[in-house]
Amino acid sequence: xxxxxxxxxxxxxxxxxxxxxxxxxxxxxxxxxxxxxxxxxxxxxxxxxxxxxxxxxxxxxxxxxxxxxxxxxxxxxxxxxxxxxxxxxxxxxxxxxxxxxxxxxxxxxxxxxxxxxxxxxxxxxxxxxxxxxxxxxxxxxxxxxxxxxxxxxxxxxxxxxxxxxxxxxxxxxxxxxxxxxxxxxxxxxxxxxxxxxxxxxxxxxxxxxxxxxxxxxxxxxxxxxxxxxxxxxxxxxxxxxxxxxxxxxxxxxxxxxxxxxxxxxxxxxxxxxxxxxxxxxxxxxxxxxxxxxxxxxxxxxxxxxxxxxxxxxxxxxxxxxxxxxxxxxxxxxxxxxxxxxxxxxxxxxxxxxxxxxxxxxxxxxxxxxxxxxxxxxxxxxxxxxxxxxxxxxxxxxxxxxxxxxxxxxxxxxxxxxxxxxxxxxxxxxxxxxxxxxxxxxxxxxxxxxxxxxxxxxxxxxxxxxxxxxxxxxxxxxxxxx
Amino acid sequence: xxxxxxxxxxxxxxxxxxxxxxxxxxxxxxxxxxxxxxxxxxxxxxxxxxxxxxxxxxxxxxxxxxxxxxxxxxxxxxxxxxxxxxxxxxxxxxxxxxxxxxxxxxxxxxxxxxxxxxxxxxxxxxxxxxxxxxxxxxxxxxxxxxxxxxxxxxxxxxxxxxxxxxxxxxxxxxxxxxxxxxxxxxxxxxxxxxxx
Numbered sequence: 001x002x003x004x005x006x007x008x009x010x011x012x013x014x015x016x017x018x019x020x021x022x023x024x025x026x027x028x029x030x031x032x033x034x035x036x037x038x039x040x041x042x043x044x045x046x047x048x049x050x051x052x053x054x055x056x057x058x059x060x061x062x063x064x065x066x067x068x069x070x071x072x073x074x075x076x077x078x079x080x081x082x083x084x085x086x087x088x089x090x091x092x093x094x095x096x097x098x099x100x101x102x103x104x105x106x107x108x109x110x111x112x113x114x115x116x117x118x119x120x121x122x123x124x125x126x127x128x129x130x131x132x133x134x135x136x137x138x139x140x141x142x143x144x145x146x147x148x149x150x151x152x153x154x155x156x157x158x159x160x161x162x163x164x165x166x167x168x169x170x171x172x173x174x175x176x177x178x179x180x181x182x183x184x185x186x187x188x189x190x191x192x193x194x195x196x197x198x199x200x201x202x203x204x205x206x207x208x209x210x211x212x213x214x215x216x217x218x219x220x221x222x223x224x225x226x227x228x229x230x231x232x233x234x235x236x237x238x239x240x241x242x243x244x245x246x247x248x249x250x251x252x253x254x255x256x257x258x259x260x261x262x263x264x265x266x267x268x269x270x271x272x273x274x275x276x277x278x279x280x281x282x283x284x285x286x287x288x289x290x291x292x293x294x295x296x297x298x299x300x301x302x303x304x305x306x307x308x309x310x311x312x313x314x315x316x317x318x319x320x321x322x323x324x325x326x327x328x329x330x331x332x333x334x335x336x337x338x339x340x341x342x343x344x345x346x347x348x349x350x351x352x353x354x355x356x357x358x359x360x361x362x363x364x365x366x367x368x369x370x371x372x373x374x375x376x377x378x379x380x381x382x383x384x385x386x387x388x389x390x391x392x393x394x395x396x397x398x399x400x401x402x403x404x405x406x407x408x409x410x411x412x413x414x415x416x417x418x419x420x421x422x423x424x425x426x427x428x429x430x431x432x433x434x435x436x437x438x439x440x441x442x443x444x445x446x447x448x449x450x451x452x453x454x455x456x457x458x459x460x461x462x463x464x465x466x467x468x469x470x471x472x473x474x475x476x477x478x479x480x481x
Numbered sequence: 482x483x484x485x486x487x488x489x490x491x492x493x494x495x496x497x498x499x500x501x502x503x504x505x506x507x508x509x510x511x512x513x514x515x516x517x518x519x520x521x522x523x524x525x526x527x528x529x530x531x532x533x534x535x536x537x538x539x540x541x542x543x544x545x546x547x548x549x550x551x552x553x554x555x556x557x558x559x560x561x562x563x564x565x566x567x568x569x570x571x572x573x574x575x576x577x578x579x580x581x582x583x584x585x586x587x588x589x590x591x592x593x594x595x596x597x598x599x600x601x602x603x604x605x606x607x608x609x610x611x612x613x614x615x616x617x618x619x620x621x622x623x624x625x626x627x628x629x630x631x632x633x634x635x636x637x638x639x640x641x642x643x644x645x646x647x648x649x650x651x652x653x654x655x656x657x658x659x660x661x662x663x664x665x666x667x668x669x670x671x672x673x674x675x676x677x
Contacts, residue, residue, distance in 0.1 A: 020518060020619035145557065154557045158566060158576040163583075170583040174590040181594055184603070189518070189617040197663035204662025208598065209607035212616050215530055216601045217520040222535045223597045230543075230586045241579050445519040452495075 011295040013106055013454035018290065020448050027442045028190055030286045035437055038285065046429035053423005056416045057132055065135050068417040073408040074398045078417045079129045081390040085270065086126035086424065087168065087242055088263075088386060091235055092271025093119025094175055097182070098231035101224070106454055107299050109446040110291045113186075114282060115275045116179040117439070121431040122274070123172045125424035130164070132420070160244040167241040174234060178227045181220070184210045185445045239267040246393065252329040253338070253397035256321070262314035266386060269307035269356070272300050273382035278432070280376045282441055291442050294370045301369040304382065308360035311389075315357065329402065337396040344410055345396045348388050355385025486627040487513060489612045489649040490640035491620045495521050497644035498621045502527045504643050505625065510636065513626040513655070516616035535600070539593040546588025550581040608660030610653040620647075 014023070035043075059067055070077050093115040100108040131140055143165050145155045155162050188210035191203035210216070243263035246254035276297070283292040322334030338349040359381050362368045369375070400407045435441070452458045492498040498515070502524070505512060512528055558564070559571040566573075598604055616622040623645070625636060637648040 021615075024518075024618045145553070151562060154562055156564070156566070157554045157558055157580060158569075158573050160579075163579040166580045166583040170587040174586060177590055177594045181597070185519070185617065191662060192611065192614045192617045194662075201661050201663040204608070205605045208603035208605055209609045209657060210603055210617075211609050211611055212516040212518060212622075213601075214515045214517065214521070214524050214528055215533075216603075217517065218525040218530060219533045219535050219597055219600060221520050222533045223593055226536050226539045226593060227590055230539075230589055233582070234586050237579065237582055244579070448519040 010454070011293070012456035013110060013293065013295065013450055014291060014447060015293055015456045016290040017457040018451060018455055020451065023447050023451060024189060024193070024444060026288070026290065027440050027444050027447070028193060030436070031190060031438060031440065032193070032195070036285070039433065039437065042429065043433040046426050046433055048426065049422050050426030050430050051423075052419050053421075053426050056419030056423055057128075059416050060132055060135075060420065061137060065133060067414060069412060069414045071408045071411060073401055073406055074395060074411045076394050076398065077411055078391075078413045078421060079133045081387065081394050082421050082424065083126050083129035084242055084263075084390045085383075085387050086122050086129075086428075088239065088267035088270045088390075089274045089383070090119045090122035090126060090171070090175075090271065091239060091264075091267035092275045093117070093122075094171075094178070094231045094235045095268055095271065096275070097178060098228040098235060101228040102232060105299075106450050107296050109443055109450050110293070110296050111275060111279055111300070111442075112446070113179075113182070113439075113443040114278060114436075114441045115271075116175065116182070117435045117441075118274060118278060118432065119175050119271075120172065120179060121428045121435075122271075123168065123175065124431070125428050127168060127172070128420075128424055128427070160241065160248050163241045164245060167238045171234060171238045174227070174231055178224075178231060181223060181227070182443060182446075183439065184208055185212065185220070186440045186443060188212065189444055190440065236264055239263045251397050251401070252327070253333040253393065256318060258314055258317055258321075262311065265307045265310040265314065266356075266389060269304060269311055270383055270386035272303050272307070273379040273386070276300055276304070276375055276379035277383070280372055280379070282436065286436070286441060288442060291447060297372070297375055298366070298369045301363045301375060301378075304378070305360050305363035308356055308363075308382065312357035315353065332400075333397055337400060338392060345392070345399070348392050349396070352385050352388035352392050355381050356389060359385075484652050484654050486633075486650065486652050487612070488625045488627060488631070488633060488636045488640070489651055490623045490625070490637075490643075490645035491613055491615070491647040491649075492623065492644055493620060493646050494644075495524075495621060498623070499524070499527055501623065501640070501643040501645070505623070505640070508639065510625050510631075511628075513624040516612060516622040516624070518617050518619060518621075521621070533600075535593060535597060538596045539589045542592030542596075543585045543589035545592075546585040547581055549588065550584035551577065554580065602657050606659050606661075607657050608662065609657045610651075610655070612649075612651060612653070613647075 018026075068077065068079070093112070096108050096115045097112040100112075131137060134140055143155060143162065145157075184207055187203055187207035191200060191207045194200040194203055240260040240263065243259035247256060247259040249255060279292050279297070279300075283289050319334055319339060322330045325331075336343050337345060340346050341350055359378060362374065362378065395411060398408075399411060490501070492501060495517075498521070502512065502515065506529065515524060515528060517524065554577050555572060558573070563571045612624050613620055613622045623640070625631075625640075627633065627636075627650075633650055637650070640648050
């Protein structure tokens, strides 16, 4: 049996004097109201970006990926940088909902639903890059292992690029299932409050006829727990496998064993930064300050400073190994192509260092962790820094390889390469705006579950319990039911 | 399925609900179900429900995934079409671990969610009788199945005495059918007028 008591020392997760009904009202009201002018502006900008992206992809398919500025040695440029960046962002949602569930972190309830949605949209964006990079995209199904008329010539199961196909598609599927199964009870809440026929019908279909039966809740809890247990190693495996794309090669700067943990920490780092960007906006636009409290923002900033520092240590370890290995090629890559400010791409390395390692250290200060402006600004900075990280890893390792005669000219992206990237922003935000309009952005049922232990008004009423002696406390609380 | 007669008692606090569930059970009534807006821990034990074995199903789906992956890959790369990758062994088990792991997780997750939907009889376009519209909002709705011997009025007052804020008798279909929620006979009485 769970203890029904949580110490006064802990900050409440839900502030204000809320009842269960008030929670429903607060979270579902934005779905039932007409969207604001701000929503329309944001949505149209996102759709416009998406259209530009679609046009860029149309050109990509028509003229081939030669219209990107990839060249002789830089066969991966912005596209794979963007792929790794988006996949990294897609790690926060499952981390929040799965790992924090296993660690029994109550504060996840306020942010998990939106973070999971963000994960799904980010993985959708990430998937675009390898698919369209194939060039002849109509042959994309060649990556699937199926008995075929080409021999049968199977895919190479020993290749990290194929591991990626399995990892990303599994991650997308499992995240989607986890997200939607958690969403069912909340969609039923929206259905039962619906005041138009269309709403009632659509949310009726979407909620699968959920009734809230005790037996169903029991199974639902079991399902969430096992999915969390499965997703925890999954989320770690996905970015590990993405890092294998590089680490199993023999390119200096990629061929390092530190990559898996370093990539996973970086993924969590950038993912949390994106969650912060969205949460700061959501809590303001939808007036969710009582549910996404400063405590939530602070907790996420702590994760950002932790993972930012892990990433920093990884950068320094790489530099050290570049020297300590006494390998000329490694040394050249790390100490000239990257760390030397006046080398052609030195600026990107130092940009990365400033954004990812130095600036997040500001979050050692509590005042800064609880400052919304600083949080929002830093969340953008971190995502720029993490984009630079992938750019540094990919481009600085590729532009000068073993043979100086094939060193490439300076690489900068074409407008269609940039357009494709902008298009994925369009896709991401179009999906996110629609999600915020039509789905509860906070897990209603989960907030109700923590309300009586962590709600502000309920905590105040329980203050007297702390004055009791230990035996009475244990006796009363452990036999609550 | 035939329609049945139910007595419905609504509670607004889980602290009142727990003793009520115990009393109703010890009085010999058969609780059809309790509908709650969120997962109330311990309620399944209080109602005497057995533990779910959904996680066991998940384990079975998981090992199915593991063996599917290992079986398929080793057949493909070692038997059906062995390829020479730089003289490395055809049976390259360490290189297959990532895909084996991913398929284990995929099978377990997809299988469990489908099993969950099957066990709970939930799916798109499925319609059920909902005893109270606020059961997904803020009420804990206890539904008791009536037999020929049940004295409905006694039961209603028994529930009220144990803290039910609202009691009701409903004749309803207990199972599910394919249907639409907008064709409900329930009046949309709780109309919300919302300012933009």
